[in-house]
Amino acid sequence: MTPGATGAVPIDAQRLTSVVADIFTACGIAAADAQIVAADLVAADLEGIASHGVMLVPMYVERIKKGSVSRRSAGEVVSDRAGAIIIDAGNALGQLTSRQAVKLVVARAREIGLASVAVRNGFHFGTAGRYARMMAQENCVGIVLSNTRPLMPAPGGAEAIAGNNPIAIALPSTGSFPVEADMALSATAMGKIRLAAAAGERIPEDWAVDAQGQPTSDPAAAIKGMLLPAAGPKGFSLAFVIDLLCGGLSGGALGAEVRPLYGDAAEPYRCSHFFLAVHVGHFQPGDQFAGRVRDQAMRASRSKRPAGVERVYAPGELVWATRQASGGVCRLDQATVQSLLDTATRLGLADSESSLLAAKGA
Amino acid sequence: MTPGATGAVPIDAQRLTSVVADIFTACGIAAADAQIVAADLVAADLEGIASHGVMLVPMYVERIKKGSVSRRSAGEVVSDRAGAIIIDAGNALGQLTSRQAVKLVVARAREIGLASVAVRNGFHFGTAGRYARMMAQENCVGIVLSNTRPLMPAPGGAEAIAGNNPIAIALPSTGSFPVEADMALSATAMGKIRLAAAAGERIPEDWAVDAQGQPTSDPAAAIKGMLLPAAGPKGFSLAFVIDLLCGGLSGGALGAEVRPLYGDAAEPYRCSHFFLAVHVGHFQPGDQFAGRVRDQAMRASRSKRPAGVERVYAPGELVWATRQASGGVCRLDQATVQSLLDTATRLGLADSESSLLAAKGA
Numbered sequence: 001m002t003p004g005a006t007g008a009v010p011i012d013a014q015r016l017t018s019v020v021a022d023i024f025t026a027c028g029i030a031a032a033d034a035q036i037v038a039a040d041l042v043a044a045d046l047e048g049i050a051s052h053g054v055m056l057v058p059m060y061v062e063r064i065k066k067g068s069v070s071r072r073s074a075g076e077v078v079s080d081r082a083g084a085i086i087i088d089a090g091n092a093l094g095q096l097t098s099r100q101a102v103k104l105v106v107a108r109a110r111e112i113g114l115a116s117v118a119v120r121n122g123f124h125f126g127t128a129g130r131y132a133r134m135m136a137q138e139n140c141v142g143i144v145l146s147n148t149r150p151l152m153p154a155p156g157g158a159e160a161i162a163g164n165n166p167i168a169i170a171l172p173s174t175g176s177f178p179v180e181a182d183m184a185l186s187a188t189a190m191g192k193i194r195l196a197a198a199a200g201e202r203i204p205e206d207w208a209v210d211a212q213g214q215p216t217s218d219p220a221a222a223i224k225g226m227l228l229p230a231a232g233p234k235g236f237s238l239a240f241v242i243d244l245l246c247g248g249l250s251g252g253a254l255g256a257e258v259r260p261l262y263g264d265a266a267e268p269y270r271c272s273h274f275f276l277a278v279h280v281g282h283f284q285p286g287d288q289f290a291g292r293v294r295d296q297a298m299r300a301s302r303s304k305r306p307a308g309v310e311r312v313y314a315p316g317e318l319v320w321a322t323r324q325a326s327g328g329v330c331r332l333d334q335a336t337v338q339s340l341l342d343t344a345t346r347l348g349l350a351d352s353e354s355s356l357l358a359a360k361g362a
Numbered sequence: 363m364t365p366g367a368t369g370a371v372p373i374d375a376q377r378l379t380s381v382v383a384d385i386f387t388a389c390g391i392a393a394a395d396a397q398i399v400a401a402d403l404v405a406a407d408l409e410g411i412a413s414h415g416v417m418l419v420p421m422y423v424e425r426i427k428k429g430s431v432s433r434r435s436a437g438e439v440v441s442d443r444a445g446a447i448i449i450d451a452g453n454a455l456g457q458l459t460s461r462q463a464v465k466l467v468v469a470r471a472r473e474i475g476l477a478s479v480a481v482r483n484g485f486h487f488g489t490a491g492r493y494a495r496m497m498a499q500e501n502c503v504g505i506v507l508s509n510t511r512p513l514m515p516a517p518g519g520a521e522a523i524a525g526n527n528p529i530a531i532a533l534p535s536t537g538s539f540p541v542e543a544d545m546a547l548s549a550t551a552m553g554k555i556r557l558a559a560a561a562g563e564r565i566p567e568d569w570a571v572d573a574q575g576q577p578t579s580d581p582a583a584a585i586k587g588m589l590l591p592a593a594g595p596k597g598f599s600l601a602f603v604i605d606l607l608c609g610g611l612s613g614g615a616l617g618a619e620v621r622p623l624y625g626d627a628a629e630p631y632r633c634s635h636f637f638l639a640v641h642v643g644h645f646q647p648g649d650q651f652a653g654r655v656r657d658q659a660m661r662a663s664r665s666k667r668p669a670g671v672e673r674v675y676a677p678g679e680l681v682w683a684t685r686q687a688s689g690g691v692c693r694l695d696q697a698t699v700q701s702l703l704d705t706a707t708r709l710g711l712a713d714s715e716s717s718l719l720a721a722k723g724a
Contacts, residue, residue: 083445083475084644112474113445114638118645141607157674159666161658169603171610179606181599213668230593237543237677240662241531244541245503248533248654249645255658276476282446283480283611292610296523296617300602304521306575312519315599 008331011356016330017042019344019352020054026347027064028071029093037095040126045330048322051191052127055336058343059262060093060124066266069093069123074100083108085117086250091268094125098144098273102131105277106138113282118245119273120252122146124261129182129319131275132170136178139290140277144168147243147272149258152186153226154240155233158213160226162239163258164189165246170316172280174287175294177320185239186227193219206232246272370693373718378692379404381706381714382416388709389426390433391455399457402488407692410684413553414489417698420705421624422455422486428628431455431485436462445470447479448612453630456487460506460635464493467639468500475644480607481635482614484508486623491544491681493637494532498540501652502639506530509605509634511620514548515588516602517595520575522588524601525620526551527608532678534642536649537656539682547601548589555581568594608634 017038024034037060045053063069068091075089075097085104089097101117108115125131128144135142148163164186173179188207196203197219205215208222216222229235247254252272259267280289300314313321337356344352379400386396399422407415425431430453437451437459447466451459463479470477487493490506497504510525526548535541550569558565559581567577570584578584591597609616614634621629642651662676675683699718706714 079645081475081644082473083471083477084641086645109445111444113443114476114478115445116476116640141611154662154665154674154676156667156671157662157665158668158671161662161665167600169600169607171603171606179603181596181603183596183599185596187593209668213666213671230596231545231549233677234543234545234547234592235596237545238529238531240658240677241533241541241543244533244651244655244658245531245640248651249503249640249642251646251650254654255661278478278607278611279446280611282443283441283448284613288613289606289610292616293606296602296606299617300516300519300523303516303519303523304575305518306520306571309518309520309575312516314516315595315602 008333009337010329010331011337013042013046013326013328013330015355016054019340019355020057022349022352023057023061023340023344023347024064026349027061029064030071030073033073033093033096036099037093040095040130042330043130043323044127045332046323046326046328047127047319049127049319050333050336051189053330054332054340056124058339059265061343061347062265063269068266068268072096075119075121077104083112083115085115087117087119089119089122091121091123091270094123094273097122098125098131098275101273101275102134105275106135106140109140109277109279110281114276114278116277117275118250119275120247120250121268122252122271122273123269124271125273127182128166128168129170129180132168132180132182133178135277136170136172136180138277139172139280141172141280142168142170143276143278145242145246145274147246147254147258149260150256151227152229152236152239153209153213155236158209161255162229162236162243164227164229165239165242167238167242171293172290173293173297174290175297177297177314178316179293179297179314180316182316182319183230185230185235185242187230187235188227190223190227193222197223246274249274370695371699372691372693373699375404375408375688375690375692377717378416381702381717382419384711384714385419385423385702385706385709388711389423391426392433392435395435395455395458398461399455402457402492404692405492405685406489407694408685408688408690409489409681411489411681412695412698413551415692416694416702418486420701421627423705423709424627425485425631430628430630434458437481439466445474445477447477449479449481451481451484453483453485453632456485456635459484460487460493460637463635463637464496467637468497468502471502471639471641472643476638476640478639479637480612481637482609482612483630484614484633484635485631486633487635489544490528490530491532491542494530494542494544495540497639498532498534498542501534501642503534503642504530504532505638505640507604507608507636509608509616509620511622512618513589514591514598514601515571515575517598520571523617524591524598524605526589526591527601527604529600529604533655534652535655535659536652537659539659539676540678541655541659541676542678544678544681545592547592547597547604549592549597550589552585552589555584559585608636611636
């Protein structure tokens with residue numbers, strides 16, 4: 001998660017969603033689909049996860065224009081055997097095929113206790129936690145995995161083998177905020193290393209290695225090098241098996257078969273996803289499980305603190321609190337605003353600039 | 363994992379297994395069950411994971427004697443609804459109830475694609491990876507979770523909220539070694555902190571906090587304090603949801619309802635487990651998946667290395683290589699050998715000492 005930069009441009013979330021939806025519609029995406037994708041991206045900005053927010057729009061648009069992201073509303077179910085379903089996403093927008101997967105996996109889990117959907121030929125789906133939370137709202141434990149191209153070496157190695165593949169697990173709760181774990185399995189995001197480079201700062205030695213696999217605290221060398229896994233061999237081994245679960249079970253791409261997100265925009269990204277829903281109602285009656293989840297989350301949230309620590313957050317609480325505190329206003333950095341305006345102008349959306357500028361008054 | 367101490371006492375694994383099985387039999391455990399548990403513990407020693415090896419025997423024995431571990435061979439299936447099965451382990455030895463769970467979960471996954479078994483009133487089951495690997499041998503992705511009592515604070519907190527709950531994921535592979543992730547979610551094991559204390563060494567600041575939640579590099583303060591999670595909020599949030607998955611779905615103990623393993627030996631430990639099997643055959647035909655797993659593992663194992671790094675291991679390879687290199691000989695520290703002899707003597711097993719001493723000639 002990258003917290004939204006302070007001092008950035010405030011823009012009303014609803015207006016921003018309209019502008020972004022207009023951009024996707026102008027690319028030939030169906031209006032209802034454009035609205036869904038726009039709302040998801042804006043939601044990430046409201047949650048303080050700018051890396052998964054509207055800064056992605058120009059890249060999405062370029063890929064739609066060049067054909068590596070399709071204009072389909074859904075993928076195709078290519079295999080359906082009880083708890084095991086495979087979707088070929090056909091390079092459609094990940095927000096659309098992931099909703100399709102969530103709907104299928106929850107319905108099947110309600111029937112037989114648990115179910116899974118493996119997705120191949122997928123595209124970027126935003127934050128994994130969003131889909132896990134959707135399952136949790138349906139009284140399921142929601143587990144969401146994805147792969148990316150290799151970015152991290154095996155422990156001690158000098159060659160990228162596994163992506164910083166995300167894992168999200170969300171639980172039904174009777175409390176006020178969703179309880180979830182949601183993380184990428186690198187020690188940090190490349191975005192933070194770029195920020196350090198821009199600020200002329202050194203980075204901790206456990207963030208990255210240089211291109212030869214040697215430890216480095218120089219962000220420039222790290223950018224040319226490889227990310228290090230979270231918690232060393234632990235994060236690496238989890239990322240490694242997630243890659244195989246996603247790409248292997250779906251019969252899709254894994255390892256270097258997944259292409260760079262910001263690489264050749266004409267070449268499909270081809271990531272794979274894995275959605276798993278465990279229906280709590282098959283295990284425990286009523287709200288018993290969700291109540292225990294709330295109780296534990298409150299224990300974490302209210303736990304004793306050492307002097308100097310103002311607040312302890314339960315897993316999932318910070319993202320929720322950030323969104324609550326946003327007041328429906330996104331804080332975008334100037335470069336992101338400019339890239340949206342440029343994209344809108346190139347698509348012939350003459351009103352967008354004034355609309356965005358008006359939005360700033362929020 | 364704690365690597366076996368070098369310079370320790372070499373003991374033939376088969377003879378050691380006999381001695382340990384005799385100890386359990388003398389406690390009233392059925393002979394076949396005693397053999398299984400003994401073999402698992404000795405296997406952990408052969409794999410270099412001494413913390414899960416025969417050093418546990420005196421604690422197991424004391425708990426059997428005091429009744430907090432039962433002499434049952436299996437738990438009771440208390441709920442069975444398609445992919446969702448619950449076992450009440452009745453405080454039986456975890457190696458026995460976990461085999462029961464693996465058998466059930468694999469059979470059900472073969473029928474409907476995937477299945478899960480939640481276990482309540484469980485006891486220590488050794489290494490989680492062993493059961494995940496058993497599932498992988500049956501062409502399933504094997505996922506094994508367990509909870510422990512709270513040992514780690516929430517990020518910034520000063521109160522233990524979540525255990526360093528283990529997660530293991532093993533994958534079918536056509537290669538020579540099992541491919542698996544297997545980890546506890548603390549940054550390090552308390553055993554390593556005790557070793558630092560014994561050696562008079564400082565510890566890294568990301569290993570533990572003191573009892574007030576303040577950072578410390580003093581192992582004595584850390585032992586009185588709390589373990590820190592692997593990768594901070596990432597490890598904490600995973601451990602937190604694993605606790606709820608295990609205890610919540612089984613209707614068993616979670617959080618502080620799980621008791622200290624080395625606490626009152628008359629009080630049941632009450633941990634909860636969760637076993638999940640995804641049958642690969644429902645997704646992909648033949649050995650296609652297992653072949654891709656092997657290929658990626660070989661890529662990791664043979665990946666480029668920086669100068670000075672002799673060897674890179676794929677996930678799961680190091681445990682396998684350690685066992686291969688053991689030559690069937692465990693290397694126990696003297697204190698562990700003495701505690702086994704003392705335990706045997708208290709149980710009236712007069713032959714054990716000579717048997718162990720003979721075993722040393724291996």
